Amino acid sequence: MSKKDSDLDPIDEALSAKEKLAAQRKAEDHALWETWKQDPTPQNMRPLMQRFTPVFKQKEIQWKAPAVDPAAFHARAQNLAVEAMQSYDPSRGTALRTWMEHRLQPLKRFNVQQQNMAYIPEAKAARIGDIQSAADELREEFGREPTHAEIAEAVNPNLSARQQLNAARVQQIQEAQRKDVIGSTFESDPVPRAISRERQIISQLRPALEPEHQEVYDYLYGQGGKPQVTSTTQLAKLLKKSPSQVSRIRTAILAKYKEYA
Secondary structure (H helix, E strand, O other): OOOOHHHOOHHHHHHHHHHHHHHHHHHHHHHHHHHHHHOOOHHHHHHHHHHOHHHHHHHHHHHOOOOOOHHHHHHHHHHHHHHHHHHOOHHHOOOHHHHHHHHOOOHHHHHHHHHHHHOOOHHHHOOHHHHHHHHHHHHHHHOOOOOHHHHHHHHHHHOOHHHOOOHHHHHHHHHHOOOOOOHHHHHOOOOOOOOHHHHHHHHHHHHHOOHHHHHHHHHHHOOOOOOOOOOHHHHHHHHOOOHHHHHHHHHHHHHHHHHHO
């Protein structure tokens, strides 16, 4: 026979209150997720993101290195959170918060990548735009990924003797380059110029897109295990679409981005 509430000692009362609070929080998390799942719009995603902001802050305190940009770290956390929302299956019995915690683990790797990027000298970092532009042009010309040596050869004529790059330097810069791309990429801007608000919009953008557009989005942003591909010609080949189809989809994605900007 169970004890009456009045017979509970202080420890039992505390445990009981903690269990009730956890159950209530789980129910509230699930209710917000259900609302978004039924109507996956940025407006319905926003309350979920706000609810899990303390989780993002906790991971930032635990994992973020001093040299890593807090806005970039938070934006990556939000991107992972959106992916967690999309893959969450309540029928498995896992709480949304638990699922979210597990899906944020890639933040550790992102932190290392961003920390390495922070240590790239300014002169070297300034070459990122030149390298990316040359790589895009060579992909379209060759119909394949260009080698580091080919990229260096394409970039060097525009550089002074002191700025010349070799294959090893191109590889180093490319590997350290930030992988997250903001909305300006859709407008052929080769150098990401992210601000916090733009990153937040991007993290909420995918659920609002049509399924066919989401596939293009995944390649443009390197999401969902897809390699990042920003060349329209290369995307057309990968997706077996015409360049004009891919171009129209990119335009539609940009229009949706501007709608929430």
